[in-house]
Amino acid sequence: MTSTLRISDLRVEVGGKEVLKGFNLTMSSGEVHVIMGPNGSGKSTLAHALAGHPGYRVTGGSVRLNDVELLDLAPTERARQGLILALQHPMEVQGVRPYDVMVAAGAPPEGLRERMADEARQVELRPELLERFMNVDLSGGERKRAEMVQLGTLRPPFAMLDEIDSGLDVDALGAVARRLQAATTEWACGVLVITHFSRLLQELTPTMIHVVSEGRVVATGGPEMAEILERDGYEPFRVTF
Amino acid sequence: MNTFAASAHSLLDSQLDQSRREVFADFETLGLPSTSDEVWRYAPLSDFDLENFDLTLPLVTGELAPFALALRSRAGVTIHLQNGVLISVEGSAPGLHVTTATSTARENSARYGADAFALLNCALTPNTIVISVDANSQIADPVVILNTTTGGGSFPQLRVELGTSSACSIVEYLDGGVDALVVPLSEFHVGNNASLQMTTYQRLAASAWHVARSTAFLHRDSRLRQSVISIGGHYNRSRNDAEIVGTGAQNELRTTFLGAGDQIHDFRTRQYHLIGRSNSTLLSKGAVADRARCVYTGVIEIEKGAKRTDARQTNHNLLLSPHAHADSVPNLDIRENDVMCAHASSVGPLDELQRWYLESRGVSRHDAERLMIQGFFYEMVATLPSGLAELVEEDIRATLAEVNVVTP
Numbered sequence: 001m002t003s004t005l006r007i008s009d010l011r012v013e014v015g016g017k018e019v020l021k022g023f024n025l026t027m028s029s030g031e032v033h034v035i036m037g038p039n040g041s042g043k044s045t046l047a048h049a050l051a052g053h054p055g056y057r058v059t060g061g062s063v064r065l066n067d068v069e070l071l072d073l074a075p076t077e078r079a080r081q082g083l084i085l086a087l088q089h090p091m092e093v094q095g096v097r098p099y100d101v102m103v104a105a106g107a108p109p110e111g112l113r114e115r116m117a118d119e120a121r122q123v124e125l126r127p128e129l130l131e132r133f134m135n136v137d138l139s140g141g142e143r144k145r146a147e148m149v150q151l152g153t154l155r156p157p158f159a160m161l162d163e164i165d166s167g168l169d170v171d172a173l174g175a176v177a178r179r180l181q182a183a184t185t186e187w188a189c190g191v192l193v194i195t196h197f198s199r200l201l202q203e204l205t206p207t208m209i210h211v212v213s214e215g216r217v218v219a220t221g222g223p224e225m226a227e228i229l230e231r232d233g234y235e236p237f238r239v240t241f
Numbered sequence: 242m243n244t245f246a247a248s249a250h251s252l253l254d255s256q257l258d259q260s261r262r263e264v265f266a267d268f269e270t271l272g273l274p275s276t277s278d279e280v281w282r283y284a285p286l287s288d289f290d291l292e293n294f295d296l297t298l299p300l301v302t303g304e305l306a307p308f309a310l311a312l313r314s315r316a317g318v319t320i321h322l323q324n325g326v327l328i329s330v331e332g333s334a335p336g337l338h339v340t341t342a343t344s345t346a347r348e349n350s351a352r353y354g355a356d357a358f359a360l361l362n363c364a365l366t367p368n369t370i371v372i373s374v375d376a377n378s379q380i381a382d383p384v385v386i387l388n389t390t391t392g393g394g395s396f397p398q399l400r401v402e403l404g405t406s407s408a409c410s411i412v413e414y415l416d417g418g419v420d421a422l423v424v425p426l427s428e429f430h431v432g433n434n435a436s437l438q439m440t441t442y443q444r445l446a447a448s449a450w451h452v453a454r455s456t457a458f459l460h461r462d463s464r465l466r467q468s469v470i471s472i473g474g475h476y477n478r479s480r481n482d483a484e485i486v487g488t489g490a491q492n493e494l495r496t497t498f499l500g501a502g503d504q505i506h507d508f509r510t511r512q513y514h515l516i517g518r519s520n521s522t523l524l525s526k527g528a529v530a531d532r533a534r535c536v537y538t539g540v541i542e543i544e545k546g547a548k549r550t551d552a553r554q555t556n557h558n559l560l561l562s563p564h565a566h567a568d569s570v571p572n573l574d575i576r577e578n579d580v581m582c583a584h585a586s587s588v589g590p591l592d593e594l595q596r597w598y599l600e601s602r603g604v605s606r607h608d609a610e611r612l613m614i615q616g617f618f619y620e621m622v623a624t625l626p627s628g629l630a631e632l633v634e635e636d637i638r639a640t641l642a643e644v645n646v647v648t649p
Contacts (some may be wrong), residue, residue: 051601054593079603091598095616095623104612105603133616133623150602 003029003066003082003157005190010061012042012049012215018059019045021215029157030188032180032204034226036195037212038234043194044088045215047162051085052078065158080106082157086147086164093134098146101134102153112153119152120145122182124175140167148176152183158190159183165200177203198226211237245394248296249365260347265364267350271357283507283536283568284476289450294394294422296365298324301391308444308636309387312414315628317382323389325397325425326367336378336407342369342400349398353426358452362426366398372411376404376432383410383626388425390418390445399427403435403463410438410626418449418473427455431463433487438466440625442633445473447502454480459519461487468625470618470633471498471506472640480509485519492521497621499637500533500565501644510539510554517548517577523555526621528614530561530644540572541584547577554584559591559617562647590648610646 005027012020019042027033035043049056050063052075063070070078099116103109117127125145135143144164151159161180165173181204183189193200201223209225210217211234218239219225243251253262273291274281300323305313313319313331320339321328330339346363353359374380388397395418403409415423423445431437437457445451451474457465471477483492498506506529512521525537541552558567569586591613599609618637622630 052597054597075597075600076603076605079601084603085601091595093595093598093613093616095619096612100612101599101602101604104608133620154603
């Protein structure tokens with residue numbers, strides 16, 4: 001069954017300032033959508049607002065996953081409905097082990113350690129690092145890969161990745177891209193990637209690329225958009241509202 | 242049941258050691274502390290009546306609690322104490338000796354003149370348990386002390402002596418103690434290049450008074466890793482001092498506690514560097530729920546000339562109820578310039594962003610809070626000897642399941 005994630009006219013404030021000013025995007029399961037845009041255009045705000053981060057205030061709009069309005073739901077329920085965010089800066093949670101989080105998040109415990117270890121190997125993360133407390137004493141790149149392990153374990157219908165590529169070396173970047181590509185067929189995962197760089201897209205084929213400026217999507221296109229951005233930068237797309 | 246005074250005098254009269262009577266007289270002259278003494282201001286001394294604690298309870302034979310049994314199964318040597326009395330020693334290890342001391346109360350009490358409870362311990366302890374490790378002996382399996390209190394007043398005294406280049410891990414477990422007074426007094430003498438891992442798990446009844454004091458003496462290039470985990474007690478006081486007398490010594494102390502109901506946890510530490518090129522770190526973390534209170538007061542003291550000392554103090558307290566209260570009072574007393582010192586403290590509820598992070602994976606708020614509170618302790622438990630950490634984690638998890646968490 002195809003699922004649809006529909007973001008309509010989303011408006012979000014951070015610290016009293018409107019950052020998303022009517023954001024629209026629709027995607028289906030199995031698709032890869034990429035959001036690109038300059039610093040401060042609202043990309044991370046989108047990710048945090050969708051995941052219900054307490055520092056972001058939604059002032060208008062709608063985010064529907066099939067028939068369910070996610071904005072009415074607490075962060076836990078949004079994830080359980082099927083939208084999970086991999087953070088740009090995954091937090092340390094002292095004393096809490098990834099395994100226990102996965103169990104609490106609803107991953108079936110049977111064979112869970114093996115599945116997590118397998119996911120770790122797919123993104124070139126040493127599985128023993130998952131025995132550490134969540135993100136504690138992990139490098140930036142290891143944390144990104146640990147987020148990928150969580151996504152691969154929980155298999156959400158939609159995965160949102162906020163600059164998963166920053167802090168990853170070229171080899172790890174390739175592994176992450178391949179894992180995401182595989183997810184689109186393994187469980188028809190809809191992948192929403194926020195990135196600055198087109199490098200990730202060498203091994204992850206986008207369905208659509210959306211260029212964001214000033215809190216809105218200002219241009220949408222196919223994979224060729226990455227080359228245009230690479231060549232011309234964001235400046236031609238800059239819009240002032 | 243006898244009163245404290247009657248039972249103490251009958252006990253002292255039966256002792257050959259005249260110095261015990263002298264030390265008891267010192268206590269009587271000093272008297273019990275009052276809350277007007279700064280160091281006792283958090284203690285609910287108005288509820289405290291020494292007369293409630295009989296010292297002449299008969300020994301009882303009973304089954305070990307499941308946790309004690311589990312500890313024993315991991316031990317190389319198990320020392321059984323009841324109300325501070327040595328009952329038996331099971332097992333043996335080459336180079337390790339468990340004896341009772343013959344030194345006089347006066348010798349033991351010399352350094353505790355201003356501490357009423359320590360004086361009581363010196364006068365009234367049934368025996369000083371001495372664990373000594375020969376030079377160059379590495380004791381593979383932990384030495385477990387199972388210290389049960391059946392009631393009344395209990396004054397266990399422990400002395401650990403590690404010879405040069407020896408190593409040992411000791412786990413002390415305190416349970417029982419309904420309506421009891423438990424006053425342990427411990428000294429750890431860690432010889433040159435020796436390594437001691439000392440773990441105390443205090444699991445007394447919620448009605449117990451627990452007033453503990455330990456002092457470690459660290460000699461050249463020695464290492465002490467000390468963990469004190471406290472769950473029980475109506476009033477739980479734990480003073481842990483380290484005196485660093487040898488260069489190259491490394492002292493690490495972790496204290497942690499969980500308070501619920503009307504409990505008071507009162508932690509005191511002293512990291513005393515008498516010589517340079519030594520280091521000490523203290524991490525104190527605790528959580529208080531319901532109307533429980535906690536106080537952490539610690540001092541780093543560095544003597545003049547103790548150059549290149551590195552001493553750190555960190556205290557984090559977690560408030561699990563709007564009616565719980567935590568005080569944190571770190572102090573520095575430094576008489577040397579060429580040192581590195583740091584202290585940090587925090588008091589607050591669970592971190593909202595960490596909680597959101599877990600929730601954003603699909604973890605319920607309730608489970609996220611449980612995981613984080615457990616995690617607060619797991620971090621502290623992670624350095625325990627292998628095999629013990631899982632056991633304590635399990636015990637803490639079960640205890641936490643009964644604690645009411647109210648977050649803002």
